[in-house]
Amino acid sequence: MLAKVFPINLKPGKQAEAEAIVREFAPKGPEQEDGTLSFRVYRDPANVDYLLFVEHFADQAAYDAHTGSPAYQELIAGRFAELIVEFVEIDHELLVSI
Template sequence: MQADAEAVVEEFTPKGPEQEPGTLSFRVYRDPARSDYLLFVEHFADQAAYDAHTGSAAYQDLVAGRFADLVADFVEIDHELVSEASVAVS
């Protein structure tokens, strides 16, 4: 089911986060030590941007719908940014 879950994420990204002006970053990581685990790290401009994200048709169809049917556990944790650095890549 991991491949199916990742396929939903791949379909969602250009339809949801890439189209949402309040989504500052959207990244999904696979844990190489746990093949059945995905980590979503999302950054929104404000609460209204997050609400627009989770209320979008793409989110409702793909994440709350199809993705939710594939996962056994979903934990959402809100954090506030304490420090940030931009790293130049040469």
């Protein structure tokens, strides 16, 4: 399993718009993808204009399919990307799960 974590700083005042795009994307992209095991996006109530994506994929091929999907290209690589100041992509491998 491949785990991806993305801390994302948004442009000032773009929190609501970014959240709306993520809500639109989830059922069109990750929910439809067999290899996407989980897709979670968190907001930090103490840190405005920030989101944390935590995603789990069956393998690298599933992640590549996810990022190559039409929904991802339109909503995340397209509209959402315009709202980002900075993000970091961090790969993780599962060690323990309860």
